[in-house]
Amino acid sequence: MRVLLLLLFVFTQDCYCGDSTTLYISRGTTTHLKCPIDTKNCGELHSVKWFKGLERIGVASGDGSFTQVEGSEKERLRIEFKTGKSVLLEIKSVRIEDEDLYSCEITYLEPTETCDTSDEYKINLSVVVSPSIVSIMHKDGTIIRNGSTIGPLKEGHRLETVCLVHGARPKPIVGWYRNGRKLTHQIPSSDENSGLHDVQSNLSLTLSRHELGSILECRISTTPNESILSMQIYIDLEVRPTKIHLSGVKSHVVEGSKVLLQCQVEGARPAANISWYNSSKLIDELNELTTISTNAHPKSDGTYETVSQMIFTATRFENNALIRCEADNVVMRNEMDKPLHDTIPLEVLYPPLVVVKPDNFTVNETGEFLLFCEYDANPVSLQSVRWLQNHTVLNLNQSRFDGGNPELTALLVRNATREDSGTYVCELSNQVGTGMSERGIVVDVQYKPSVLIRFEPPSPIIENDRVNVTLHCDVVDGNPRKLLKVQWMINGDVLTELPECNDDAFEDGNDDDSSEDYETKIQKNQNYFCFIDPTKILLQNVNREFLGNYSCRGYNAAGWGQKSEQKLLNVYYEPGNASLTVSPPIPLKRKSMTLRCSVDDKGNPPSTRFHWLRGEDPVKDIVSSEWIIDPVSLHSRNNFSCYAINDGGNGTMATINVEVQVAPTFISTLPQYSGFLYSEPKIMLTCRIECVPKCSIYWFLDGEEISNLNERYFINETSIAADTSTGDFESVLSELHFNLSAWSNKRLNILKDSANYTCSSSNNSVGLGVRSVTSFGVEYPPENVTVSQQEVQVVEGRTPPRVLCSASAHPAPKYQWKRWDTNEVFVRNSPVLTFPNGLNRTDKGIYSCIVENKHGNNVANITMNILYAPNCTITRKEEDGEDTLICVADGNPEDYQYIWEFSSENETDINKKLDYKTRNKKSYLILGDVPQKRVYICRSNNTVGTGSQCEISVEGHLLWWNKLWSLAPYIIVSLVVICLIAVIILICIIICLCRRRRKRSSKSMEKSLVDNKPNDPGAEPCENYENLPFHGLQNPPSKSLKPSDFDEELDGVVYADLDDENYGPINYKQASMYQHIKFKRNNQK
Template identity: 25%
Template sequence: MGEVQEGGVSVVSSSNREEVADVREGQDVTLKCRFNNLALLETGGEIYWMRQRNGEKDNVAIRETPLDRSYTVDLEASEGRYDLTISHATYERDNGMFECRFKEAGTGSDLHTTTVNLTVLIPPGSPRLTPEVPTATEGLPIDLVCSSRGGSPDPQIIWYRSGTDQKLNSVLKPGGGRDFPTTSVLTINPGKDDDEAQYRCVVWNRALTDNEKMEATVSLSVNYYPRITIGPENPLRVELDHPATLTCTADAKPAVSNVRWTRGGRFIGTLNTLMKERVSLDDAGRYVCQADNGLGRLRDAEVTLDVLYGPRVAVPVSRDVDEGEDVVVSCNVTANPTPIKIEWLKEGDDTFHHVGINILRLTRVTATDQGNYICRAVNILNPTGGEPSDRVGNATVAVRVRHQPGTTYITPAKPVAVQGEQAILTCGANPPGWPMPTYRWWRQNSDETITLGANYTIPRASLANEGTYFCQPSNRLGKGTPASVRVQVHQPPRILEDLPKTATYRQGKTDLSLTCRAQGKPQPSIRWLKDGEEINPADGLFNILVEPSSVGQNAAHIVQSTLQFRGVHRISDNQLLPTDRGLYQCLFWNDVREVSSSQLIRVEHSPITVHKSNKVAFDIDEDAQLECRMLAYPEPQFQWSLGPNFIEPDGVHFATNYTALGEDVYASILTVRGVTEADYGSYTCKGINSRGDHKTIITLQEKGRPEHPTGLHIVSQGTNFIKLAWEDGFSGGFADTTFHVETETASGEIMSHDCLTNNPCILRQLPQQTAFKLRVKATNMKGESDFSEPLEGMTLVDTETIPEPEKVYWQRSNNMLSFKVRSTDLMLQGQVEVQPGEGQDWEVIEGPVPISTDTLHHGELDLGDQDPYDVRIRFCSVFVHTSCGKYLVAEKVESLPPVPSQSLSMQYMIVIIVACIVVVAVVALIFVCCCCRRRNNKLKNKTANMEVSHRVVTQQAPPPPYYTVGLDNKGLTGSVDTALDDPSKTPIYTSQQYHGYPHNPHPNSTHANHNGVSYLDNSYSNSNNGGSVNSQDSLWQVKGQGGVDPTHQAPPPTVPHHASPPPGQPYHQYDPMVHGGYGITGYDDYAHYPPTGYQDDYHRNNYTAATDPYAAVHKPRKRTDHLDGDVSGMPDPYLEHYDPTGPEVAPGPDHNKPQISFDESLESGYSTPNSRNRRIIREIIV
């Protein structure tokens, strides 16, 4: 097989088999013919190229001779090659099959054949779709044809549906040449979803690249049968007598012109919406909607209308039985949906309640069983689009037991009739009696029947109708008891002497009075009002006289009252004032109604100023308005002046406006346009009428700070709020003046409340029953005013927090009431009420009962001579008597129950607790001392062993240091410091100071604390030190505080020249290690070890003494120059070469004593210290 590239065309050939070759029209191509037998041409045969196209065969080359000018041959017998080259290939000439043949001479047999199918590539023509506008019917198949011609080779045609890349199954019919179309048929079984769907036909052959495609798109129109949507919900639930709307929509193509509603086969309507304004039970059922769009198929759908209604209950109207018989009543209930509950009730008897049954059964009935029995059913309606709701239905059956009437009563029990109005008395019996009794009425002192029937009606009551009335029921089985009631006839007040409607008097009139007289029963009461407000004689302006009432016919009372314009606050006690102008009323009332008579009094007087502020403020160039208000009668005239100069309104710079405000108040407004500096000053407003004149000064000034408010007072208060009001001071000329209230408690806590422009202002979120000092100030753009005068106020008590009384006893023997109260921060007092008799109203005993916390019972009250039925008490606030808790009724006892001995006071309790703690501490200390003494004896033995071993130490180079297994030299790796730094590992004793040895009171002193000894909580037993399992050496692990060298503890230490002891702090500290407090000796034996140099760094602040004897251990970081002892607590032999001389201060004589660390040196079990020359084996068993 070989391959060549000619003119961009690949030619693949193989001997003795068919090959395929492509060439674009107009390009060159070489068809290869190869034979392996090189001697083939010498046999005398003939080799040639033959072309076969459209069924016709023709030779195109024989040996070296081409038969067409566009053909050339390449015959190379020595190489076995006979190639045909075609120049400028054309479809009409070259598209076909070419054969290279070698025929044997004499026989004509084919000794070699190479066949090449040559395709001249031509792009396909544009696809064509038929039908161009396809229209299909749902369910009927339709063919879409896509064709293309003019291409070579025949193209591929593939169908797609728009929106997907999935190939559709289609039938391809090749054209067989470019002169014949290639077609692809797509068969579709259309449905509704295929309507308006687009189908894409894609055409491609080898003349195109992979990215080149020819496409055509067609949109399919599908006529589909109706799709019916019925609703709005199925089933549609509608409550009885409510509107219902059934909807039917048809989706169809072509569209449906109208629908057809039927029910039970009966035609109803053709509209898409079927409406019923009020559904009935007959409307319930199935409704069918039909639709047809002419495609030959009728579609329909149905909806169920479910009519919901509440329970309909049916029972017999009545049942008459004799006493002793049984009663059975059935309750029939119909409802949609089914009731969730059926129950029986009885009118007037809350104890009768039978649930879950629809049959009422009463056995052996008596007269008490008579009554109306109610069958009640409940269901829940859940209509479409609505909320679930309960519906209740009931029916009543009257169970009537034959019996005679019982005890008779008359209602109302205390009838009061009003003169001239109707009054009704009703007679009844219990039991009422059956058959229905007749009622007889008569009056006292007369046996004459005045009426028969349950009701006696007085059409128009008069005083003659007063008296006692009797009633008695009876039936054929007997009579009831007679009953009586006394009827009182009341007379509403009637004015006998009216006041004149209006009256005018002059100021200064003396001894003016108004008189009213009225009659009524019961006796009327009298009130005098001025402008709707009740007149109080205590104000010193009026005096009210009420003459004793006289009794007229039938106890009707006549009352006369006189209002005198007399009082200490009047001129000469009896002169009329301008402020007496107003509407006066005398008002009489009793239990029936109230009546009144009124008079408008006007007082002639000279003008009086009534405006509040005599200041106004405006800036330069602003328009100022000065308002002058005066009360006057007759009507006044106004004059304005600035200084000595009268102001004549010119309409340019000055203008005035006059207004009558009503109730004899008049206002004049002076407008100053474009205020200048000369306009500032005092303006005089003068009012003049026939009774005189009056002047007032109004000052015009620049805008400034507001003046402080006045008249601060409390409007209302609650448990957590106070509502304040005040009189505004001059605002300084600004309308948006704001206010701030400051509250101060008794403890001095001050809070500020922003009221903005609100007046009154509510202060919220205040603690209950708290006293405050209240002040208010005003603020505007120019600044703020001073505070107002302070006001004392207090919040109320939340009654829910007031405790109930406890242990309330009423001693009948001495008539004493005692009680206790729980501990509370509230200031309370007791309020006691007594009940004179059983069922009677409670009465308050005057005067609060003080509560004392120092007495045995907190409170006692002697009831004196009272002998009530019951006594109760509650606690109230001492500040607001109406803020009270709940009552508790006292327990009646002859004497107080025995009270346990009085508990000790808090002081004694504290002393006892402290004494117990001290005793326990002393016992614990004694125990610890005993343990310490026992351990000290053992430690002395250890020290003796250490001294013996120390004597054999020679001054030679020590071997390498030995570390205990697993410890890895904790003294160097920080295990000890970690223990000190870890706050979770609390030392047993930290910063311990001993009595008689003062400690450093200055935490910032530059001197180290040389006395601190800490007991670490780290346990090394049974761990890294090789200790025995049962050893307890870790109980005594002693460390110098903060890692400070104990050699610095020897008194007195050498102090650098720049250091000074703190005041009161001697250098001599108690050292338990030196003084044998722990039995450790032999410090002098280590004097031959080179001491470490004295470090000034030890006097840094972080090494200062702890001032608090109970504080946590001060834990400075580890220093390498301080570690002159190894893990076992002995001196490091490697430090023998250390040169003690240097720039640092020489240490004191005791600095050569090594640090003894018991947490690592006193290993339990078998321990081998650093020096290999000494090995101490010790075992401590406790």
């Protein structure tokens, strides 16, 4: 009895696992609070209770069979039990009022010494509500969008903004940051309503350069697990420039060089505007002589560095100039500040600027002339002086030159020659460079002319144009170049001299530059032709008579010059009359003919080209005097014309008419074969023959002419005119019609009416007749289709004999073999059906030979029968109440015979004859007693042979009365065990009844029942009393037992039974267990 009581003694122990943890859960979601259990170190679990603050809200049994939630929110609570791991408290649709400290209390049946009993497991549940509104506003309440830019604002502006967070939980922390650093210029405030917090932070900031390129950020943080919300704004701040610097020239520049001045302005936003000044004059950016480019580059602090470059070519006019750069922006203009500026002086060194005098000078040969050279330069001292004549430097070392050096820049030239004529310029050099006079002095030295004759229009001249030709006597060299007289010559003889005046009129000094007017000269010379231009003479209506070599000679103030070279005036004129011939006189079609064109007077230049016409159409690709046409065609029957041509014009045309004849020739012949269906109602043969002069056409049947009196045929003959579209001359079309009404059965006979028909023509004057033969065939569809075998039997895997298909048809038919049931084509274009690879059982069926030509088709069939040995299958089923094996064979033919056998490992009589029956081509074997496992084998055969065997495995079995005796020992043992179990159960029931009666008599223990919560030891006994559904638990005393109370019977500690009405508080159990363990240790000592 003592042992039984010890086995039923239950110890309970609370296990508290660590300090409380905080869990952040979003409102409206479902969360699971986990209470971990440690069955490995603490033993079997007795129960788990969940508390919200001090209120119990749920309890679960140790095995998870019972769970219960309590309180006003129990509809949203559920306890989920995970054996051996944890107990979960599920809270659905989390609300703000769910926020509290949750704890779980764990009780073990018999905790071990290694069990951690330090504290209960606590979870601080914090409900998270995301803000409903997060915004940034101006002081006046205007919303500022996240990521937007405010401005532009000026430096010194007072910025006041508010960051508002509405409807958040827990209370968020709101702060302003600039580039990641928190600002101190902010005032936070908050308000709470219905558990939700409204927080705002006011920012008041005076804008300075610190805000350049920075980001103002409002950060909102709620829980450690939640990411920080961020709202950002960008400040577009405008500030004035802080620095200006002008650079580019250190000492001086040289005229003509590119000068680059750079003005650099820093610290401005927006970018600074830069202006350039030459002294006090603004330099226009559109000035073509100056290039100004300005670029603004953003800096890391948000300001701009503006760089303006002015490029210009230095000239003497910029010498001693002051170049100034000014910079400002909108901030300075609004504040009325003066622009920043920087100045740089310029010194320009430039080469001499040269001027020569006089502008021009005229002198006779052997005279002298003086030229002056003046200049302006920086520096003034010269390094060299040069005089150039027509861009060529003069060698002043000759004795006839004076001056031309740095001390005397003027040049004196003595004993002038014609080579001294030209333009003189002066070139001076200093240390900077060289200067040359823009204008030169034109020196004119006079001498006698040399001339050249010229025709206008130029030679050659076409006579038919009847043009006028002007002869010019052009001066090639001479000074002055104006001619006063000209002599004109042809073929070396003087033609005339112009002008026709008295010699007194051409005395020295009496030319067009004389002070006498025109009327005075006419009156003086009494001759109008004295004042015409002598350098031109006009030839009117030039023809072949003006052909010759012309020359001229000129006279100026220096005298008569040399005669010019002779020049030919060439006059072109057209060829004479043409003549045309053709060979042969009568051309034939498809032969060749030659046209020849000739002319006696070939003109000037001599004619080598001819123009041809066919009818009225020009022939562009023939230009020779002979035209060969090969072959002659219908287009050759026409009028042909020709004439000679040269650069002087076209000669007179000649024309001839050409007639062409044609020997008999087929245009359309009879085909080699003409086939017609025997039942065709209309049959006709045609041929067409081209012949000029006309010819006749005749028809022949197998060499005999078909007469017009033959009633079986009639002939139609038609004359056809020439056709230019096809090139055919006049032709004859003949049609041979079959009068089938006069034929037997009014249709063709397939055996008799095949023959040769001939179309033949007569001769004409230019050729022999022609003939064409066709083989006439009577056609009909396939008939009399036969096969060599109508049924073929073959053993599977073997090759059947060839099957030949034959038929009668015209034209010759095509053969193909198809399988009737699948329409699969086996053989194409062959009458023979073969299977070289043999056949299998799936190839059996009907095969069709299909014979067809263009008039129809016909079919003949054969049957293919495939023979093969049978295969079998065995099935097991009940037949007439008997366990039966059925063997079914599949083969061709179906004259099956069956043989049954069996095999077994432990049986010796395996050759025992089996009793089986055969009906409906199936074999039936009735199974009786099968003492051991057997494999039954069935074999089948037919006339082809024996097929493969089939088998089935059958487990050993006996009839039921035979089986019962073998199980007798097992039945006896089972009955004995059942009796023992019944006795044990009866004893347990008696013991339980006795103990229950003893517990009910212990009324003194009922008064001390208390149920103190683990975290509230001062609570009243009845206030915290709880009932759990664990039957057999005894009511505990109100205080812990002393060591002396643990007697040998242990009656006072038996309280953890199956009665849910008797259950002691957890604290009492822990204290009693501790006293019991301490008592045992003291006794051991």
